[in-house]
Amino acid sequence: MPDPFAIEVDSFYNTIVLRSPDDYEPLAPGWFPTEPQFVTGGPGRLVIHTGGRGLVRVTVTSTETPAPPLTDSLLTVWEDIAESSFTIESDALCFDGFSGEVSHPIPHPRPGPCRVRVFARGRTEYWDAYRTPETQPQIRLHIQLWPQQLGDPHLIQYRGRITGNRSRTDDTPEEKQPTTT
Numbered sequence: 001m002p003d004p005f006a007i008e009v010d011s012f013y014n015t016i017v018l019r020s021p022d023d024y025e026p027l028a029p030g031w032f033p034t035e036p037q038f039v040t041g042g043p044g045r046l047v048i049h050t051g052g053r054g055l056v057r058v059t060v061t062s063t064e065t066p067a068p069p070l071t072d073s074l075l076t077v078w079e080d081i082a083e084s085s086f087t088i089e090s091d092a093l094c095f096d097g098f099s100g101e102v103s104h105p106i107p108h109p110r111p112g113p114c115r116v117r118v119f120a121r122g123r124t125e126y127w128d129a130y131r132t133p134e135t136q137p138q139i140r141l142h143i144q145l146w147p148q149q150l151g152d153p154h155l156i157q158y159r160g161r162i163t164g165n166r167s168r169t170d171d172t173p174e175e176k177q178p179t180t181t
Contacts, residue, residue, distance in 0.1 A: 004059035005107050008137055011050045012098040014128065016058070018046040018143075020090035021102050036158040039118045041086030046116055048141065051123030055137035058095065060145065062107040067117050067144040070156065078119035078142070079159040079166065085150040088114050108145055115148035124159045 009016050015032065023044055031047045033040045038049040050056050061067075070081070088111045095103040108114070122139040157168045 004061045004142065006057070006059045007095065007103055007106065008055045008057055009095045009097045009103060010101065011053055011056050011139075014050050014053055015098065016048050016050055016056060016141075017096045017098075018048070018086075018093055018106075019096060020044060021092050021094045021105070022090065036160075037082060037153060037155055038080055038120065038123070038158075039082045039084045039116070039153065041084040041116065041153070043087050044089040046084065046086045048118055048120075048143075049123075050139050050141070051120070052126035052128060052139055054139075056097070056139045056141060057137040058141045058143065060106050060108075060143045062109055062145045064109060064147060066115070066146050066148060074119065075157060075168070078121055078157070080120040080123055081117065081156040082154065082158075083115065083117045083151075083156065084153040085113060085115050085148070087150070088112060109147040112147060113150045115146055115151065117144040118142075119144075 015027075017027065027045075027047065031040055031042070031045065033047065033049045035049075038051075040047045075081070088108060090111060092105040093108040094105055119142040120140070126138045155169060157166060159166045
C-alpha cells in the first residue's frame with residue numbers, strides 16, 4: 001500500500017468536504033451526516049463531520065484495489081469507522097473546510113465511482129469544540145479511497161458522545177460482499 005498523503009485541514013463548521021476545486025455549489029442540508037453516521041457521499045462530493053472546529057489532521061491513502069480488511073488493531077486504535085461511496089467527477093480532488101481555503105489536490109483513484117473508508121479519532125473528546133491554535137490538531141482522520149461501484153453507507157464502529165462507549169455493527173462490509181462459488 002502506498003505511503004499516506006498527510007494534510008491539515010481547517011474545519012470551520014465541524015465539517016470537511018472532499019470535492020473538485022471547481023465545485024462551488026453550497027451544501028444542502030441533506031449532505032450533512034446524521035449521527036451516528038459521520039460520512040455522506042454523493043455525486044462529486046464526500047462530506048465528513050469532524051465533530052469539532054479547527055485544524056484536523058488528515059491522512060489519505062489511495063489505491064486501485066479495495067482497501068485491506070479491518071484488523072482488531074485498527075478497531076482498537078480508531079474510535080469511529082465508516083464506509084461510503086461517492087463519484088469523483090474531475091481530475092483534481094481537494095479538501096474544503098469552509099474556512100475560505102481549498103487544499104492542494106490530493107492523490108485519488110481515477111474519476112468515476114469510488115468507495116471510501118474513514119477512520120476517526122478525537123471526534124468525541126473534542127465534540128463541538130474550538131481549540132486554540134497551540135492545541136491543534138486534536139482530531140485525526142485517515143481516509144482510504146479505491147475505485148468501486150457505488151454502495152450503501154456502512155457504519156462499522158462508533159463512539160457515543162454522551163457515554164463514550166464504543167459500539168460496533170455485527171457485520172463488516174467484507175462480510176456483506178457476495179461470495180462466488
